[in-house]
Amino acid sequence: MVAEQLIPRGIKDPKVLEVFHKVDRDKFIPEASRNCAYADYPLSIGENQTISQPFIVALMTECLGLSGNEKVLEIGTGSGYQAAILAELAKEVYSIERYDVLAKKAIDALKSFCYTNIHIKVADGTLGWPEEAPFDRIIVTAASPVVPGPLLEQLKDKGKLILPLGGSFSQVLTLIEKKGGNLGYTDICACVFVPLVGRYSS
Numbered sequence: 466m467v468a469e470q471l472i473p474r475g476i477k478d479p480k481v482l483e484v485f486h487k488v489d490r491d492k493f494i495p496e497a498s499r500n501c502a503y504a505d506y507p508l509s510i511g512e513n514q515t516i517s518q519p520f521i522v523a524l525m526t527e528c529l530g531l532s533g534n535e536k537v538l539e540i541g542t543g544s545g546y547q548a549a550i551l552a553e554l555a556k557e558v559y560s561i562e563r564y565d566v567l568a569k570k571a572i573d574a575l576k577s578f579c580y581t582n583i584h585i586k587v588a589d590g591t592l593g594w595p596e597e598a599p600f601d602r603i604i605v606t607a608a609s610p611v612v613p614g615p616l617l618e619q620l621k622d623k624g625k626l627i628l629p630l631g632g633s634f635s636q637v638l639t640l641i642e643k644k645g646g647n648l649g650y651t652d653i654c655a656c657v658f659v660p661l662v663g664r665y666s667s
């Protein structure tokens with residue numbers, strides 16, 4: 466996966482590449498499709514939701530530019546795989562999932578890794594996690610036509626937020642950087658994610 470999918474497509478950060486070697490993706494994939502765990506496409510995780518293809522997980526992670534000290538908010542826990550990757554590269558990871566059944570499965574999958582820095586809750590992630598705000602980094606792993614306002618408010622100055630911005634069928638992976646009250650937007654690439662469903666996603 467690292468040699469065939471991530472490096473040839475430009476993932477360079479050695480720490481990101483190392484973590485993709487370390488975290489077993491198959492632990493997060495439902496048994497029926499576990500033989501495809503390292504394949505170059507998204508996989509179903511139940512409730513009509515998907516785990517992103519490895520390259521997209523790596524790209525979003527690399528764009529966050531993590532040094533190890535950050536408090537990160539993830540919206541869309543899904544399988545828990547992205548949360549595990551983040552937990553290896555940041556200080557604390559707060560992850561929100563709207564489906565109770567997916568959050569439970571993710572917590573189960575994460576048990577064998579013994580992370581003490583991942584905190585998961587079931588809620589509408591478009592509201593952010595005000596009690597734990599502000600965050601150095603925010604990653605939204607579901608598509609929205611707008612950037613949820615509460616997430617921008619809960620992003621620290623000099624913070625970065627990445628999300629697939631756009632309609633249901635295609636979006637642009639967008640990196641937003643907050644600097645002195647201004648927001649800078651950078652288009653990363655075209656992508657397709659499942660929709661973000663919440664109060665501030667339309």
Ligand code: SAH
Nearest residue numbers: 516541543544547562563590606661662663
């Ligand atoms: N990061 C995940 C992939 C998530 S797929 C992984 O590594 O596997 C997108 C997830 O976002 C789905 O599980 C979906 O239920 C969740 N989601 C959609 N809208 C949400 C919202 N408003 N709040 C929290 N989770 C949401």
